Amino acid sequence: MLTLCELHIATQTKIDCRVWLRRNRLLPVNMTCPWCNSVMEECQYSRVSDGVIWRCPAKQCRVTVSVWKGSLFENPLPLTKLCELLRWWRHSSRHCRHSIWVFGGVELGMDQFFMVLVLHRDANTLMPLIQCHIHPGTRIRSDEWAAYARLNQVGYIHKTSTIPSTTWIW
Numbered sequence: 001m002l003t004l005c006e007l008h009i010a011t012q013t014k015i016d017c018r019v020w021l022r023r024n025r026l027l028p029v030n031m032t033c034p035w036c037n038s039v040m041e042e043c044q045y046s047r048v049s050d051g052v053i054w055r056c057p058a059k060q061c062r063v064t065v066s067v068w069k070g071s072l073f074e075n076p077l078p079l080t081k082l083c084e085l086l087r088w089w090r091h092s093s094r095h096c097r098h099s100i101w102v103f104g105g106v107e108l109g110m111d112q113f114f115m116v117l118v119l120h121r122d123a124n125t126l127m128p129l130i131q132c133h134i135h136p137g138t139r140i141r142s143d144e145w146a147a148y149a150r151l152n153q154v155g156y157i158h159k160t161s162t163i164p165s166t167t168w169i170w
């Protein structure tokens with residue numbers, strides 16, 4: 001199973017990331033042209049941040065699509081997909097020598113979120129991450145994990161709530 005260190009090594013470059021995502025079935029390996037059903041080819045394309053796109057090889061077509069098409073990264077990530085991703089992370093890290101936790105937050109109604117891989121879930125680990133990613137004064141809703149106990153003391157409006165276990169990931 002994957003350790004955090006191995007994950008960093010496996011995803012150092014854009015190419016490494018695509019290989020790793022495809023190996024873990026998070027990114028399509030093949031793409032069919034949405035216009036003519038030809039098998040598309042992955043091509044270098046400097047105008048996109050990823051540096052590659054899928055291109056239809058048919059001369060009369062040449063349609064291009066993002067390498068993220070068909071993946072859960074294609075559109076802004078809906079919360080249901082985010083939950084799937086986090087569940088997958090948790091499952092895949094369960095048997096690691098060192099457990100890897102995904103710590104994150106979601107801005108309700110905005111589809112904005114952050115996710116960070118962490119080795120520990122204590123306040124010393126999580127508080128700096130919260131202060132880095134969440135503006136002071138923000139209302140934060142979480143479970144009753146002890147690491148969040150001081151949120152009100154450091155400038156947040158913290159409420160705890162019971163979240164059904166089927167949707168509680170970390």
Ligand SMILES: [Zn+2]
Pocket residue numbers: 033034035036037038056057058061062063
């Ligand atoms: Zn085509």
